[in-house]
Amino acid sequence: MRYWLMKSEPDEFSIDDLVRARGQTTSWFGVRNYQARNYMRDMKVGERALFYHSSCPEPGIAGIVEIAKLAHPDVTQFDPKSPYYDAKSPRDNPRWWNVDVRLVEKTRLVPLAAMREDPALATMVTLRRGNRLSITPVTPEEWKAALKHTR
DNA sequence: GCCAACGTTGGC
């Protein structure tokens, strides 16, 4: 059982979109980074992730999601009309994969500044200097510490 | 809008 952090720009897809889709699953398409893709392929159904708002006025943890479906080929890579289209991805050997997630809960926002202030969270991969990965692993200790901030 | 940091691309 592993824990994760998944970033989303709220302008594109926010915690409130997940609230509106409560009970449904949401396809985490559009990841175009190999390391982040590999993490998604490691994910198992039922594992949980911190849902993080990035590139916005108030970056931080906004909720908790769980993995609802194992990684499967990202349909947008084959759609020429999609901004995520990848002409070089072979249909019989897709480059890009995505899991599906579902909302566990929308939490109080845990601002980036608060995350940096907590020594128990300062170790998070996503907070490391220069890290830009949209999907990163979270240790059980970090997970516990993060949940405290959401209450 | 700026800019540091990083990943990817492509010529050699």
Added chain:
DNA sequence: GCCAACGTTGGC
């Protein structure tokens, strides 16, 4: 395999 150029991320 190297590495410069380029594009992207994401906080500020």
